Amino acid sequence: GESVGLHLPTLSVQEGDNSIINCAYSNSASDYFIWYKQESGKGPQFIIDIRSNMDKRQGQRVTVLLNKTVKHLSLQIAATQPGDSAVYFCAENYREAGGTSYGKLTFGQGTILTVHP
Amino acid sequence: DGGITQSPKYLFRKEGQNVTLSCEQNLNHDAMYWYRQDPGQGLRLIYYSQIVNDFQKGDIAEGYSVSREKKESFPLTVTSAQKNPTAFYLCASSIDSAYYGYTFGSGTRLTVV
Numbered sequence: 001g002e003s004v005g006l007h008l009p010t011l012s013v014q015e016g017d018n019s020i021i022n023c024a025y026s027n028s029a030s031d032y033f034i035w036y037k038q039e040s041g042k043g044p045q046f047i048i049d050i051r052s053n054m055d056k057r058q059g060q061r062v063t064v065l066l067n068k069t070v071k072h073l074s075l076q077i078a079a080t081q082p083g084d085s086a087v088y089f090c091a092e093n094y095r096e097a098g099g100t101s102y103g104k105l106t107f108g109q110g111t112i113l114t115v116h117p
Numbered sequence: 118d119g120g121i122t123q124s125p126k127y128l129f130r131k132e133g134q135n136v137t138l139s140c141e142q143n144l145n146h147d148a149m150y151w152y153r154q155d156p157g158q159g160l161r162l163i164y165y166s167q168i169v170n171d172f173q174k175g176d177i178a179e180g181y182s183v184s185r186e187k188k189e190s191f192p193l194t195v196t197s198a199q200k201n202p203t204a205f206y207l208c209a210s211s212i213d214s215a216y217y218g219y220t221f222g223s224g225t226r227l228t229v230v
Contacts, residue, residue: 009157034218036221041223041224041226042223042224043123043207043209043221043222043223043224044160044207044219044221045221046218046219046220049218089159089160091160103148103150103165103167103211103213104150104162104165104175105160105162105219107152107159107160107161108159109157109158109159110157110158110159
């Protein structure tokens with residue numbers, strides 16, 4: 001089946017650096033992508049989303065870039081802080097073979113971000 | 118405050134037992150979902166419900182059952198048929214099935230003893 005995957009399972013950065021977390025997806029019919037942050041022992045928290053008719057979206061300290069040509073998604077975190085240490089997941093909307101979506105998301109493996117003071 | 122509550126936070130199951138994980142939301146969301154998370158892996162969909170009294174199997178439904186008798190509640194039963202139930206279980210909800218911005222609960226960690 002189609003899936004979402006990540007290039008880097010772990011990323012270590014120094015406090016204040018910018019972080020970039022990458023994600024590859026294979027379902028060309030996906031039209032919505034989300035980044036989640038998950039801290040240890042907790043449920044994922046929504047960070048930012050982007051629709052396929054956009055190639056960039058900015059939030060507070062975070063930017064998501066979408067390259068549909070190569071099916072690549074990235075999350076950029078500016079001035080990374082120790083509180084940003086967590087597992088980051090990308091997810092894409094899941095569509096049935098006929099194109100129907102039931103709100104199901106397909107999640108990637110996750111990237112562990114560690115920020116050193 | 119509106120939110121989604123999972124209980125218990127930790128649950129231990131003996132071999133051959135059925136256990137039920139609770140998921141309650143007061144967000145007035147129509148759609149609810151159960152995901153399983155294993156160490157170092159992403160989330161895998163167990164069951165989902167788009168509306169009350171309706172639910173569908175996800176990718177790994179074998180050994181699990183659900184009910185959706187009320188809009189607010191979507192309990193998950195892990196049956197004895199589930200051979201490897203030890204995992205972190207996450208419940209989520211969204212306004213409706215056309216919207217993908219899930220709100221997640223804090224999870225239940227199930228361990229077989």
